[in-house]
Amino acid sequence: MSAATVSRAVDHLVEAGVVREGAAVVAGTRGRRAVTLDLDASRGVVVGVDLGATSTRLLAADLVATPVAVRELDTATGLDAPDLAAWLAELVLALAEGSAPLLAVSLGLPGAVQSDGPVVTNANNLPQVEDPAFVRVLRERLGVDLHVLNDADLALLGEQSFGAARGAAAAAILTFGTGLGGALARQGVLVQGPHGVVGEFGQLPVGPLGTRLEHMVTGPGIMRRAAEAGLALSSPADLFTSTAPAVASMRAQFDGALVIALTAVTVAAEPDVLVLGGRLAPSLAPHLPAYEAAVAHHVHCTPRLAPAALGSYSGACGAVVAALRGCYRDLGVDEDALGDVPMGAALDLDALEAVRA
Amino acid sequence: MSAATVSRAVDHLVEAGVVREGAAVVAGTRGRRAVTLDLDASRGVVVGVDLGATSTRLLAADLVATPVAVRELDTATGLDAPDLAAWLAELVLALAEGSAPLLAVSLGLPGAVQSDGPVVTNANNLPQVEDPAFVRVLRERLGVDLHVLNDADLALLGEQSFGAARGAAAAAILTFGTGLGGALARQGVLVQGPHGVVGEFGQLPVGPLGTRLEHMVTGPGIMRRAAEAGLALSSPADLFTSTAPAVASMRAQFDGALVIALTAVTVAAEPDVLVLGGRLAPSLAPHLPAYEAAVAHHVHCTPRLAPAALGSYSGACGAVVAALRGCYRDLGVDEDALGDVPMGAALDLDALEAVRA
DNA sequence: AGATTTTTCTTTCATCGTGCAATCAAAGTC
DNA sequence: GACTTTGATTGCACGATGAAAGAAAAATCT
Structure with a gap:
């Protein structure tokens, strides 16, 4: 030009x-x-929401992604679809209250989001959100643009924009929480299929008797398998600290399954960076070089493994980015240029801590 | 417009x-x-080559992909890199002889092709092609545009253009030959990483003791595992015809590994069609509905499984398409429009049979 | 201080691709 | 032979673009 x-x-x-x-x-x-x-960043605010199976995080930010307000609380799992939507809408509006007008909201859910609708499926850990009433009521209550996406997709978007995968053209994430989530991005854009199953590597039947990978590497599965083996783990993290011989065998199974997942992600998208997120990620962090070596044993080009730099806020940060992209698209920004969300200051854990106070 | x-x-x-x-x-x-x-389709011809570990196929076609000449012969595996290149160049030039001027050649190899160079790695079944001299000598001898790609990538391109994946926006292929090849395409274009490992699902360490998936579902691996179990199979196809109880157990292992591969492809790219090619594909064809059901058990959106419509010529046909795209790119055709190669008549097995005579 | 140089932004002008509308061309129908 | 229908082309106006020239603002030189 x-x-x-x-x-x-x-x-x-x-x-x-x-x-x-x-x-x-x-x-x-x-x-x-x-x-x-x-x-003019103060013309409006957007809110990004990460609605998890156990906890929910909301982040309000201005038009250059500078955080304005943040909130974290337990998900109201006891409510039915319309009430959960009303509860969430109330939280979003309260968070944006007093700031500039609310322009857009993005929401991450622990389930597969089909691109048309949006229709939510496979939300085993928070089944209410599959009810079409949930999104409908939420839309009505908010009265602004609402984008609904998979939580792992948003976490990857967050890490790509501000975190461990910053600057990587090809990136991927695996989130070890209540379930195993995953997402892929190539050339800076998320890989999304019409049914939202891209990245669901937890479904691979790699265990004995066709056990799914998800059950071998996430919290509830680990606890259940430990109980079956007569082991008393106080938390899944014990798998990485305990030195009991019986634990070592379970740990080996975990490692085997994890390496399969990492290898599968590698051959699926050949990412430059593979981010590990979710509650279990801190336990994995010390062992990343070993896992990297194990993957290198199977494919001759291994992604860099990195823990999520935004911690548990990857998803909420990614939701802010998604909401901002919606705003900029409405302003007429070219689709190819949407990858570069304007940024005021760096959005990191320190910045979030600052607005929490 | x-x-x-x-x-x-x-x-x-x-x-x-x-x-x-x-x-x-x-x-x-x-x-x-x-x-x-x-x-003006007769302004020149292109040649597509599928250089396999055991056999080689060459297909010459005009500028609207109408086949002009075809040739199939055993690969001269005994030759070193420069001699193999000379041997192949001779075949290509002989096939194009007498037709309009040769404009471009595309070559598929059984190995990972890095996008820069091209550098070939992981060609365990035809190691000569990893020698940089191979591509260099071939380029010199041919004297025209030469594109080198992975054979599975080209097979998918062929099936997308003329075969079982025609019209599918998202498609994938798994080829069961000497090794397990794989390729993914989204929105009509191949997914290619800089190191060429995308689609290498054979590397997944899913078997007992970390055995790779490739060894559990391809010919040599099946024969070796059968021999270890004291079974005398006369060919890998026997796995699907024999009724011996010992074979049934091996068959179950094969099925388990195959379903993992199919599921991995599904969550990697969410293809509309998953093509199965290679020598073993005909044996698998009768069981595709069963495999489809098995995959559906793990992910709620299953690709349609289809045998390669171009049989053993998927790769050569895909190579022709790749060569034509090179020609049209040189003519100034927009990158987005290259997906639509102009086609004269349908390119199918009957058309190939016709030019062979 | 005033002239000069350097850097940045704006204006002028010619060009190009585009779409609308009118026109031309070729065929069938009345 | 006149009318209608369908398809291709031309005339015209519009908007986006870039090269080149000009204007503005700051530092440096004489």
């Missing part, structure tokens, strides 16, 4: 009020000063 | 000699007859 075209484009944006001229740059070269441009 | 713009664009193409007006259409509606346009 020539300078002339840029100049004219900026004129239009300033006229539309989306952008305004900022402070002149102070640098000491000679010649006329360049004019800085600021997005 | 308005009619006016199309008219002007066609003027340019006719002037450039790429296209010419064809016979007037004969239909019986009233009004002026539409003008048909023909690509």
Whole structure:
């Protein structure tokens, strides 16, 4: 694009009020000063929501992804679909209250989200959200643009934008929580199928008697299998700290299943970075080099394994990014350019901690 | 695009000699007859080559993919890299001899092809091609555009263009030959990573003691495991015909591994069609509904399983498509439009049989 | 201080691709 | 032979673009 075209484009944006001229740059070269441009970030806020099976996180941010408010609480699992939607809508509106007008909301759910509808399936850990009434009531109550996506997809989006997968063209995530979630991205965009099963590597029947991979590497499955083996683990994390011989055998099974999952992700998308998230990720972190070596034994090109840099907030941060993309798309931003969400300050755990207070 | 713009664009193409007006259409509606346009398909030929570990197939076609000549012979496995390249170049040039000038050649290899170079790795079943001299000598001898790709990638391209995956936006293939090959395509384009490991589901360590999936579902692996179990199979196909109880147990292991592979492909790319190719595919064909049901048990959206419609020629046909895309790209065709290679008649097994005579 | 240089932004002008509408061309129907 | 229908082409206006020239703002030189 020539300078002339840029100049004219900026004129239009300033006229539309989306952008305004900022402070002149102070640098000491000679010649006329360049004019800085600021997005009018305070024209509105978006809210990203990560509705988990056990806990829910909400993050409000302005139009350059600077966090404004954050909230974390237990999911109201006892409610039915319409009540859960009303409960969530109330939280979103309360969080955005007092800030600039709420422009868009993105919501991550622990289930497969079909691209049309959206229709939610496979939400075994929070079945209420499969009821079409849930999304319908939520839409009505919020009264703004609502995007619904899979929680692992959003977690990957968050880590790609601000976290461990920043700058990686191809990236993937596996989240070890109540279930095993997964997502893939290539050339900076999420790989999404019409039925939302892309990344569901937990469904691979790799265990004895066709046991699914998910049951071998996530919390409830580990606890159940330990109980069956007569082992008393106080938490899944014990698998990595205990030195009992019986635990070692379970640990070997876990490792085998995990390496299958990591290898499957590698040959599915050849990511530069494979992010590990979820409650179990901190326990895995010390062993990542060993897992990397194990994968390298099977494929000659291994992704870098990295723990989620945004911790339990990957999904909420990703939801903010998804909501912002919706806003920018409405402003007429080209589809190919949506990958670059404008960012004010860095969005990291410190920034989140700051707005919590 | 308005009619006016199309008219002007066609003027340019006719002037450039790429296209010419064809016979007037004969239909019986009233009004002026539409003008048909023909690509000048005889301006050149391309050759697609599928260099396998045991046999090699070459297919020459004109610029609208109409087959011109075909050849199938045993691979000269005894030769070193430069001699193998010379042998192959001779075959390609001989096949194109007498036809219009040779414009491009595409070559499929049983190994991972890195996008830069091209560098070939993991070609365990035909190690000569890993030697950089192979591609270099081949390029020199041919003197035309040469594209080198993975054989499974090309087989999928062939099946997408002319075979079982025709019209499917998302498709995948698994080829059961000397090794297990695989490839994925989304939105009509192949998923290719920089190291060429995408689709290598044979590397998944799913068997007992970390045995790779490849060893459990392809010919040599089956024969070796049968021999270890004291079974005398005369060919891998016996696994599907024999009724001996000892065979049944091996068959169950095979099925388990296959279902893992199918499920992995499904969650990797969510294909509409999953094509099964390679020498073992005919043996699998009668059991596809059963495998489909087994996969459906694990993921709620199952691809349609289909045997390769182009049989052992999927790869050669795909290579022709890849070569044609190279030609059209050189002509200035937009990258997004390359998916639609112009086709004269249908390219199927009957058409290939016709040019063989 | 005033002239000069450097850097940045804007304006002018010619070009190109596009779509709408009118026109031309070719065929069938009345 | 006139009318109708269908398809292809031309005339015209519009908008986006880039090269080049010009204007603005700051530092440096004389």
